[in-house]
Amino acid sequence: MTRIMRILRTLAWEFSVPLVLIVLWWMLSGASGSLYYPPLSRILTRFHELWLFERFTTDALPSVTNLAVGYLSAATIGIGLGVAMGLTPWLRETVNPAVQFLRALPAVALLPLAIQLLGIGWSMKAGVIFFGSLWPILLNTIDGVRSIDPLVNEVARSYRITRRQQVLRIVLPAAGPQIFVGLRASLSVAVILLLASELVGSTSGIGFFVLQAQRQFNITDMWAGMVLLGVLGYLLNLGLQAIERRVLSWHLASRRKNRPEARSQTKKESAVD
Amino acid sequence: MTVTGTRERVAVPTPRARSMPTGAWGAKAGFVVAVLAVWEIGIRLGDFGAIPAPTVLGKALVDLIAEGRIAAPVLDTLTSWALGLLVSAAIGVPVGLVLGVSTSIYRLCRFLLDFLRTIPSLALVPLAVLLYGSGLASKTLLITFACVWPIMLQTVYGVRDIDPVAEETCRSYRIRPVQRALFLILPSAAGYLATGLRIAAGVSLLLSLSAEIIIPAPGIGQEITMAQLGGAVPTMYAWIVAAGVLGIVINFLFARVERRALRWHPSQRQGGGR
Numbered sequence: 001m002t003r004i005m006r007i008l009r010t011l012a013w014e015f016s017v018p019l020v021l022i023v024l025w026w027m028l029s030g031a032s033g034s035l036y037y038p039p040l041s042r043i044l045t046r047f048h049e050l051w052l053f054e055r056f057t058t059d060a061l062p063s064v065t066n067l068a069v070g071y072l073s074a075a076t077i078g079i080g081l082g083v084a085m086g087l088t089p090w091l092r093e094t095v096n097p098a099v100q101f102l103r104a105l106p107a108v109a110l111l112p113l114a115i116q117l118l119g120i121g122w123s124m125k126a127g128v129i130f131f132g133s134l135w136p137i138l139l140n141t142i143d144g145v146r147s148i149d150p151l152v153n154e155v156a157r158s159y160r161i162t163r164r165q166q167v168l169r170i171v172l173p174a175a176g177p178q179i180f181v182g183l184r185a186s187l188s189v190a191v192i193l194l195l196a197s198e199l200v201g202s203t204s205g206i207g208f209f210v211l212q213a214q215r216q217f218n219i220t221d222m223w224a225g226m227v228l229l230g231v232l233g234y235l236l237n238l239g240l241q242a243i244e245r246r247v248l249s250w251h252l253a254s255r256r257k258n259r260p261e262a263r264s265q266t267k268k269e270s271a272v273d
Numbered sequence: 274m275t276v277t278g279t280r281e282r283v284a285v286p287t288p289r290a291r292s293m294p295t296g297a298w299g300a301k302a303g304f305v306v307a308v309l310a311v312w313e314i315g316i317r318l319g320d321f322g323a324i325p326a327p328t329v330l331g332k333a334l335v336d337l338i339a340e341g342r343i344a345a346p347v348l349d350t351l352t353s354w355a356l357g358l359l360v361s362a363a364i365g366v367p368v369g370l371v372l373g374v375s376t377s378i379y380r381l382c383r384f385l386l387d388f389l390r391t392i393p394s395l396a397l398v399p400l401a402v403l404l405y406g407s408g409l410a411s412k413t414l415l416i417t418f419a420c421v422w423p424i425m426l427q428t429v430y431g432v433r434d435i436d437p438v439a440e441e442t443c444r445s446y447r448i449r450p451v452q453r454a455l456f457l458i459l460p461s462a463a464g465y466l467a468t469g470l471r472i473a474a475g476v477s478l479l480l481s482l483s484a485e486i487i488i489p490a491p492g493i494g495q496e497i498t499m500a501q502l503g504g505a506v507p508t509m510y511a512w513i514v515a516a517g518v519l520g521i522v523i524n525f526l527f528a529r530v531e532r533r534a535l536r537w538h539p540s541q542r543q544g545g546g547r
Contacts (some may be wrong), residue, residue: 013377013380013381014380014384015384016381017381017382017384017385018384018388020386021385028528028532035406036400036403063364074323088298093300093301094300094301094303094304095299095304097301097302097305097370098304098305098308100318100521101517101521104517104520104521104524105513105516105517105520106478106479106482106483106516106520107359107479108479108482108483108486109482109486109494109497109512109513109516109517110513111497112486112488112498112501112509113501113509113510113513115501116501116509117324153528164512170311185534186392188393189479191393192393192394192395192419192479192480192483194393194485195393195396195397195398196483199395199398199487200486200487200498207395207396209400210396210398211398211399213399214399214400214402214403219403221399222399225396225405226397226399226400229392229393229396230388230391230392230396232489233391233393233396234388234391234392236363237387237391260383263349
């Protein structure tokens with residue numbers, strides 16, 4: 001009984017403002033004759049018609065696939081390279097200037113270059129997403145690996161733990177929280193780049209669809225596409241959060257234990273890099 | 274950084290660069306030179322399509338500077354970058370302070386914030402173009418929509434992370450709200466805020482260039498696209514390098530200012546930037 005009440009209260013806290021805003025939007029736009037702001041009811045009808053599931057396979061699916069390919073390969077290579085560079089000082093120091101330059105290079109600036117090299121197919125989009133999301137993951141992994149207490153690594157060495165075991169059992173878990181900071185930061189970069197690549201050179205994808213709708217002054221479709229993009233971004237973040245909570249459950253639990261309640265709320269939140 | 278640290282850090286290597294032995298500079302420079310040399314030789318030996326050799330690229334960059342063509346686009350990009358960052362800070366910091374101080378307001382808005390900040394800013398490109406055309410206003414809107422979140426959230430976390438002892442001391446001395454804001458909340462949040470601003474500075478440049486390429490609006494991004502469409506490949510690469518240099522300079526300056534302004538802050542004090 002009390003639990004249900006508590007859940008209800010939480011829901012009320014969390015969702016009252018968004019709900020009020022949506023209702024306001026619905027009512028204010030209801031009778032709107034404005035070209036730019038069509039009634040919400042029409043947007044939602046179009047949303048339903050377009051994405052469930054008529055254009056889902058032609059526009060939404062390719063976008064998500066490109067994102068997955070680029071982001072996952074960036075995660076794999078970024079973490080792998082990051083662990084190697086974090087454990088080998090000479091490698092890190094030597095490659096550092098090049099990494100610093102490439103990371104500061106805004107990945108969108110490479111779009112025209114990527115189009116020239118790879119055309120406008122999926123490989124270009126996945127490539128740009130890969131390039132953009134690699135650096136936050138790589139740098140945070142290096143940082144996480146470096147911040148491991150040297151004593152831990154020395155203990156590992158004196159127990160003659162193999163390199164493989166050391167990486168899997170000690171280095172990766174210890175650097176985990178920092179790696180996830182990087183993963184979160186680069187997820188938002190990846191979504192931005194996905195859109196950028198679809199808005200510049202593409203013949204399919206959600207970004208392309210939205211731009212096309214705008215150019216044809218099909219404003220309701222444009223809004224429907226934008227709503228889908230918002231939902232997509234939110235769901236992706238939610239997914240990553242779920243994975244993080246799973247993988248880092250030990251870490252989160254230990255933090256909750258070590259800190260007074262108020263401060264444990266202040267989790268390390270990502271911001272886009 | 275320890276695993277339990279609360280302060281958000283997106284790898285900032287600059288503070289550590291100092292402690293590096295000077296001998297490593299040789300290796301670093303050597304590596305860069307080696308990469309450039311391999312690149313140059315590779316292009317000279319075989320055909321790699323459109324990629325120009327470093328010397329050709331360098332010449333294009335020098336030409337851009339010598340002909341004075343580089344100033345206007347860089348200025349355009351920097352203007353929107355700075356304006357967007359300013360507007361974001363003007364919105365993000367006050368709202369962040371309020372959200373940080375009041376738990377109930379934060380809870381009311383949390384879902385909304387989480388939803389809004391995950392919306393990719395570029396999704397608004399069509400709307401921005403429709404409403405404001407292809408000028409500075411569109412760019413600023415897009416930048417603000419992306420940059421306001423890191424600034425706001427970092428401010429919230431900064432306010433939350435106030436030392437309880439300091440807060441209780443303030444309360445027992447009955448320090449007035451204004452002074453409390455000035456001497457307790459702001460300094461305490463400053464470290465987080467600086468991080469938020471640095472992150473936002475990078476995002477702002479990214480969005481600036483994206484908007485210029487996509488809309489297209491005047492600036493470095495548009496120059497890149499135009500060079501590509503015009504087939505002026507070395508010039509295109511030169512503009513890309515210019516964009517990269519701008520990114521490095523901005524990143525360097527912000528890390529520098531952060532270190533200088535927050536010299537007193539624990540995060541900068543102990544162990545050279547940790």
